[in-house]
Amino acid sequence: MKFASFLLCLLLCGAAQASPVSLIPMPAQLKLTDGTFKVDDGTRIVVAANDTAARRSAQYLVALLAQTRGLHLQIVEGAPADGAIVLSHNPQASVTQAQGYALDVTSRGIRVDARDDDGLFYGVVTLWQLLTPDAQHGAVQVPALHVADWPRFAWRGLMLDSARHFQSVADVKTLIDQMAQHKLNVLHWHLTDDQGWRIEIKRYPELTRIGAWRTPPDAGKNGEPQRYGGYYTQDQIRDVVAYAAARHITIVPEIDMPGHAQAAVASYPQIGVTGKRPAVSVDWGVNPYLYNVDDQTFQFIDNVLDEVMALFPSHYIHVGGDEAIKDQWQASSAIQAKIRALHLKDEDALQGWFIGRIGSYLSAHGRRLIGWDEILDGGVPADATVMSWRGTQGAIKAAELGHDVVMSPAPDLYLDDVQSDLADESAGRIPVRDLASVYAFQPIPSVLSAAQAAHVLGAQANVWTEHLPTMQHVEHAAFPRVDALSEVVWSPAAALDWKGFLSRMPAQLQRYRDQKIAYADTAFEAQIHLDDQAALKSGQAQVTLSNQAGYGAIRYTLDGSAPGPHSLLYTAPFTAKLPVTVKAATYAQDGSLLATARTRVLDRASLLSREGVDLPNCPGSDSRLRVQPMPDATSMAPVYAINLFNACQQFPSAPLDGVTAIHVDAVRLENNYALAHDAKSVISRPRATPHGELVVHGDRCDGPVLASMPLPDPAASARRFSLDAKLPPQQGEHTLCLIYTAPVEGPLYAIGRVSLIAAAGRAEP
Known part of the structure; x- marks a missing residue:
C-alpha cells in the first residue's frame, strides 16, 4: 500500500505540475509577464527588406505552422509594426552568445532578435512551439514572456546509420526536419560499412553497382527480397545537404576505414589485403575485411575523399576507425613487411599511421578528421577530434591529451538500445535505455578539469540500424528520446528538471502526431502487474498499474472495452475476478x-x-538481443529474444501443480552475426537428434531433464513451428530451464511463447 500511495503521488502530482509553456529544449532564460497576444491568419510576419536570413526563417515558420496548426501567415517587408511578428537579424541583439536569440511576446506583438542566422532560426523554432501548445488548429493565444536563449554545446548531434539499412531521401529529410525542431545541428551520416556502400563515387562505379547491394540470407523465400540495398546519387546528396543547411544542420559524412570495409573490398578486391573478392556482408557485427596499406589503396581512398569533400562542405570528415580487428594484417607478409619498414611496434601502430596519413590529406584540403575512440589506440593526429563510443573513457583520455571530443557513449546514447523490457517492445539491443536515462546523461565527465572539459564539443545520440530496418523502426527508436537529448545538449545544466520536462511532453507528442512521426509511447505505457501464482491459486488477481515515467493518469476498463479519458482512474491496486481482460491507457492533465x-x-x-521475450537469460551471460524473424523485416512485430552466446532461457517459478505437458511456439532465425574473436565464447552443446532439440531441465540448467523436443529439418519446415512434450508430475513452483542444443554453425532458434498445459478437465478459477 505504501508503494501504491507513492505511485499515486507520482502519477497525479506529476500531472498537476504542467508547464505554462511547452518548450523543448527549455530556454536558458524564460520569464512570463502579463498579457497575451493572439496569432491568427491575419497576423503578419515582418522582415527587413534586405534581411535574407530573416525571410528564410519566416518562410520556414509559415510552412511549419500551415502543416501543424493550420495557420496561414503572410510575410511582408518593412519596419516593425504593432500587431505583427517581427523577425530581426540584428548585430546589436541583446543576446551575444553564438546561436543565441531573444524572443519577446507582449500584448502588442512578437519579436525575435538574433545576431547570427542560426540564432534567428532557433528563435523561430521556439516561436513555433509557442504557437503549437495543444491539439487545436487555427488561432492561438500566446502568453506574454521574455526569452533569452543560447545553446550549452556547439555539437548537438544525431547519427543515422544508412549502411546497414537504407533510408529514402524523403526519410532522411523527415529526420532532418525533426532535428531542426529540436535545435540539433549535426547529422552524422554513416554511409559505408561491411553491409553496404551508400554514396555514389563517380570515379569508382563498382562501389554502388556491387557494394550497395547484398543478397539476404534467405533470398527470394519467406518474403525476403532477392537482394537488398540502395545508394544516394551525388545529386541526391547535394539536395539533402542543402535541405539540412536550410535548417541550420551540418551533415558530417562517415566513410569507414581501415575496418568495416567489406562492401568496398567486394567492389574493388585490389584495395583489400588478400586481393580476393568477398560478398557484401549480410552479417551484423565485426567482419574481418580491412583496407590494404599500399600506395594504390591510399590513392583510391584519396580519390574517394575528394568526391566526398566536394559533396559535403562540413569542416569535419568522419573516418570511422572502429572495430578494425587485425587478423588480415597479421596474416599478410606484405603488411608485416610494411610494419617493419615503418619501424612500427604492431598492427595498432599501423592503424595509427594509417589514420595519420588520412588526417594529413584532409588537413591539406582544409578539413579535419574525426573518428571513433579506437583511433587513440595507435596514436592519432594532433588535430583529430575523437568521438567516444566505448563508454566515456575514450573521451577522458582524448581530452587529457588535448583533443576535442564528442560524447557518444554506449549504451548511454545508443538509441538502437531498447526502451523497455516489456513484451511489446520493438527490436533492438539490451540494455534498456529509457527516456529518463537519456535525460540523466552528463556530457562532461566529472573527472575532467575545467581546461579539459573545454574540449568537450558536445554530444550526439546514435541510431544504428542493424535491428531497425525501416523508418518506422528508426522513428520509434529516436523519438521521444531525442527530446531528452536536445535538452541535455542545449539547456543549461542547472535548468534540467525531469518533472518539468515530462510536463512539456504532451504538447510535443501532439506535434509528432500532427507530423505523422511514429514515436514510441513506451515511457508512458501502462504496465499491468500481478502475482501470477497468487491469482492461479485464488482465482482473483491483485492488479497494479504503473508506467516508466511515473507521469500521467492511467485509465482502465475490465469489460474488454477500450479505455477513454473518462474511464476508471487508477489510484491504487485493485482486485479482479478471473477471467478478466484489463485494458489501460495513459492520459495527460489536458x-x-x-x-x-x-x-x-x-x-x-x-x-x-510466458512470452519468450519475458523469459530471462540463464545465469552466466548478459548478452541479449531482440530481433525479428528476418534481418530485413518490414513490420514492427513479432520480436524474439536471443542470446548469441548461450541459447538458454528460464521460466522462473513455473506453477507445475496439475501441469502435464508443455507447448512451445518456436522460431528459426538467420545466424547472421559476425562475432570475430568473441566466437570462442559461444557455448556448444551436444545434440541427440540430427537438427538438435529444445531440452527442458528442472530447477537448474544442469538439473534433471523433464522433456526433450526434437527440432524439425530446417530445409523442410516453416520458420515458425510448434514443439510439444509431456512433463512428469511436479508439485509446487519450479524453475524451468529451456536450452536449444542446435549446432552453433547452423541457424539460431528462439522461443515465441511457452505454455504449460494443465490436466484435461481441470477447473478454471
Whole structure:
C-alpha cells in the first residue's frame, strides 16, 4: 500500500505540475509577464527588406505552422509594426552568445532578435512551439514572456546509420526536419560499412553497382527480397545537404576505414589485403575485411575523399576507425613487411599511421578528421577530434591529451538500445535505455578539469540500424528520446528538471502526431502487474498499474472495452475476478493521450504461459538481443529474444501443480552475426537428434531433464513451428530451464511463447 500511495503521488502530482509553456529544449532564460497576444491568419510576419536570413526563417515558420496548426501567415517587408511578428537579424541583439536569440511576446506583438542566422532560426523554432501548445488548429493565444536563449554545446548531434539499412531521401529529410525542431545541428551520416556502400563515387562505379547491394540470407523465400540495398546519387546528396543547411544542420559524412570495409573490398578486391573478392556482408557485427596499406589503396581512398569533400562542405570528415580487428594484417607478409619498414611496434601502430596519413590529406584540403575512440589506440593526429563510443573513457583520455571530443557513449546514447523490457517492445539491443536515462546523461565527465572539459564539443545520440530496418523502426527508436537529448545538449545544466520536462511532453507528442512521426509511447505505457501464482491459486488477481515515467493518469476498463479519458482512474491496486481482460491507457492533465491502450488477458491459460521475450537469460551471460524473424523485416512485430552466446532461457517459478505437458511456439532465425574473436565464447552443446532439440531441465540448467523436443529439418519446415512434450508430475513452483542444443554453425532458434498445459478437465478459477 505504501508503494501504491507513492505511485499515486507520482502519477497525479506529476500531472498537476504542467508547464505554462511547452518548450523543448527549455530556454536558458524564460520569464512570463502579463498579457497575451493572439496569432491568427491575419497576423503578419515582418522582415527587413534586405534581411535574407530573416525571410528564410519566416518562410520556414509559415510552412511549419500551415502543416501543424493550420495557420496561414503572410510575410511582408518593412519596419516593425504593432500587431505583427517581427523577425530581426540584428548585430546589436541583446543576446551575444553564438546561436543565441531573444524572443519577446507582449500584448502588442512578437519579436525575435538574433545576431547570427542560426540564432534567428532557433528563435523561430521556439516561436513555433509557442504557437503549437495543444491539439487545436487555427488561432492561438500566446502568453506574454521574455526569452533569452543560447545553446550549452556547439555539437548537438544525431547519427543515422544508412549502411546497414537504407533510408529514402524523403526519410532522411523527415529526420532532418525533426532535428531542426529540436535545435540539433549535426547529422552524422554513416554511409559505408561491411553491409553496404551508400554514396555514389563517380570515379569508382563498382562501389554502388556491387557494394550497395547484398543478397539476404534467405533470398527470394519467406518474403525476403532477392537482394537488398540502395545508394544516394551525388545529386541526391547535394539536395539533402542543402535541405539540412536550410535548417541550420551540418551533415558530417562517415566513410569507414581501415575496418568495416567489406562492401568496398567486394567492389574493388585490389584495395583489400588478400586481393580476393568477398560478398557484401549480410552479417551484423565485426567482419574481418580491412583496407590494404599500399600506395594504390591510399590513392583510391584519396580519390574517394575528394568526391566526398566536394559533396559535403562540413569542416569535419568522419573516418570511422572502429572495430578494425587485425587478423588480415597479421596474416599478410606484405603488411608485416610494411610494419617493419615503418619501424612500427604492431598492427595498432599501423592503424595509427594509417589514420595519420588520412588526417594529413584532409588537413591539406582544409578539413579535419574525426573518428571513433579506437583511433587513440595507435596514436592519432594532433588535430583529430575523437568521438567516444566505448563508454566515456575514450573521451577522458582524448581530452587529457588535448583533443576535442564528442560524447557518444554506449549504451548511454545508443538509441538502437531498447526502451523497455516489456513484451511489446520493438527490436533492438539490451540494455534498456529509457527516456529518463537519456535525460540523466552528463556530457562532461566529472573527472575532467575545467581546461579539459573545454574540449568537450558536445554530444550526439546514435541510431544504428542493424535491428531497425525501416523508418518506422528508426522513428520509434529516436523519438521521444531525442527530446531528452536536445535538452541535455542545449539547456543549461542547472535548468534540467525531469518533472518539468515530462510536463512539456504532451504538447510535443501532439506535434509528432500532427507530423505523422511514429514515436514510441513506451515511457508512458501502462504496465499491468500481478502475482501470477497468487491469482492461479485464488482465482482473483491483485492488479497494479504503473508506467516508466511515473507521469500521467492511467485509465482502465475490465469489460474488454477500450479505455477513454473518462474511464476508471487508477489510484491504487485493485482486485479482479478471473477471467478478466484489463485494458489501460495513459492520459495527460489536458485529456490528451500519452500512451495508447495496452491489454492483458487474465485467465488460467495466460497465467500458465510466458512470452519468450519475458523469459530471462540463464545465469552466466548478459548478452541479449531482440530481433525479428528476418534481418530485413518490414513490420514492427513479432520480436524474439536471443542470446548469441548461450541459447538458454528460464521460466522462473513455473506453477507445475496439475501441469502435464508443455507447448512451445518456436522460431528459426538467420545466424547472421559476425562475432570475430568473441566466437570462442559461444557455448556448444551436444545434440541427440540430427537438427538438435529444445531440452527442458528442472530447477537448474544442469538439473534433471523433464522433456526433450526434437527440432524439425530446417530445409523442410516453416520458420515458425510448434514443439510439444509431456512433463512428469511436479508439485509446487519450479524453475524451468529451456536450452536449444542446435549446432552453433547452423541457424539460431528462439522461443515465441511457452505454455504449460494443465490436466484435461481441470477447473478454471
